[in-house]
Amino acid sequence: MSICIKEYKNEYKDIISELISDNSFVREDILRCLDRCPECGILVEEGEKVVGVGVYTGVRKKTSMTLYVKPSKRKEGIGTALLKALEEKMQNVGVEEVVCDFKVSEVEKSFTYKNGYKHWFKSNYMIYTGGEITTGNYDIVNYEDKYYGECQKILSESFHKMRLSVGLESTPSIPSEEEKQDYKENAENIFVLRDNSKIIAFVKLDGDEIDLVAVEENHQGKGLGKAIVSYAVNKVLSKGCTKVPLWVVEGNTAKYLYDKLGFVRERTHEFVCKSIK
Structure with missing residues (x-):
């Protein structure tokens, strides 16, 4: 089934919240970014179902971004398509360098490195x-x-x-x-x-x-x-x-x-x- 990249709109907020049901940390992070910068978000739909979301955090030369794909839809090229669309959106508004982060994992590391991202540093989230x-x-x-x-x-x-x-x-x-x-x-x-x-x-x-x-x-x-x-x-x-x-x-x-x-x-x-x- 083909996928469709769409601009994020506020009415999708509840759908995104339900989509990211397996990771509360990522869900809160993405929803917080979308609340602050709704114009910086995009969605991936397969059929009529949202299967992925990405957002960057504002128009600056160096900015951060994050994305998520439904677990059952990973390794199908959806993440790569979402990332490329998000990078193109950032390029169009003048972003020159992108930063992203992920919980230390060989899967996420392999995905980001394969798409041209390089190690910068590690940081601890403390509570x-x-x-x-x-x-x-x-x-x-x-x-x-x-x-x-x-x-x-x-x-x-x-x-x-x-x-x-x-x-x-x-x-x-x-x-x-x-x-x-x-x-x-x-x-x-x-x-x-x-x-x-x-x-x-x-x-x-x-x-x-x-x-x-x-x-x-x-x-x-x-x-x-x-x-x-x-x-x-x-x-x-x-x-x-x-x-x-x-x-x-x-x-x-x-x-x-x-x-x-x-x-x-x-x-x-x-x-x-x-x-x-």
Whole structure:
């Protein structure tokens, strides 16, 4: 039976949710991406049944994507057709490099490598399921737009150092109006730790997930990472959530902090990338 590639529309949301019945992690990830970027999604239909879905996460030179094919329909070329259609859609809007990730598996590795993707790094998905954590007496406040310069510098230096420490290529990031605006719009989910009005640590939430954590280089090793992460955990728990997830790159020494705080590794993903220019 022939397949048909179609643009995603919001009315397909329930169908997609039912389609991905075997993997709650992937289902939540894809539905979250489709909610944020519905215009970036595509479907594969065989007859009148949806058998696959793919989505990328916005129009940037480097963006991420994810896809899913119904288990009984795998190894029939549907995944490859879906991937090629998604890459073409991204090329048409100016995307130059694609990143995707999958739970470490020889099957997914073989599929992505066969389609031109190359290993980038591995990262651990960790979950905290305990109660509130004591944060200590620190000056932690909500982010304000005027803090962007200080925060961007801390993040740039911290992540540049981390990437080099785990063997990844890296150059320090530079300030951008797009990022500055994003932080401004999400100020209620960003928190900074100050010492005499100087910002020395930063944390950003993405929903119930801890998205970014950084401590100014000269203040590392003083318990500030523990304080700002604990504060973020408590913020998520105060929303009624029962678990707090985060990602940590394999080899990043920050994992020791997360271990001590009670985070537990749930899964390890391989991240791969491909140029589609």
